Amino acid sequence: MARVGKAGTEGKAARTTAQIEADIERTRKQLAVNLDELAMRVHPSTVAAQTKAKMLASVEQKAGRAYVAANGAVEQLKGHFTDANGRPRQERIVPAALVGVGVLLLIASARSRRKQG
Template sequence: MGENGHGGAERSPADLEKAGRAALGRPVTAQAEHSRIEPANGSGANGAAPAGPRSPQQIEAEIERARANLAVTLDELVDRVKPANVAKRTADQIRAQFVDPDTGAPRMDRIAPVVGGVAGVLALVIVVKRRGKRKK
């Protein structure tokens, strides 16, 4: 196992964010890639806290980094929950169920049962309506 207890080498926060975005199918925007280079807690690249007390300028810089990170995160959340984007993602997920993403060809093995089910429901509705008319 690696140092992080999960096997493999340690990964930077930026690498972890890229991997997470890729797993969710979202591109890493240039803004997001550059906004989270340094942690907001003032630690250096190796994760250790800086030695000695911090100057007011260091504290201000840390606050600005945290503010920039928060702004990017908020923009990403707003974009993620925007109704048009939710609808597009849902449509893409449904389309992926019925169209082969590699070739773009329809997946008949998935389309046929749906068409059969719709035809069965329509036949049932017609039969029920005709029986209702005969009883009157």
């Protein structure tokens, strides 16, 4: 078998043709694997699945944050209308209920005027 060497490569043994051919074949196989991997990454179904997963994760994260914020608001509101023992505070509930009833009456009155007019 012929030995192939580079000019000026001192201290390195020259490689045989078989070694070079084996290196080329190894490189071809690795290139084929890389190309297959790239094809999978850019395939429309893969891209769609990744996009869907990212969007779902984003929605879940935002829903979680909204839940925590709403839960905090409910606890704050609950704390406003109950005492330290969890009993209702009449002095705060009654005025709030009256305001709520008043707002509902105003809305109902405005609707009935629109229907009449």
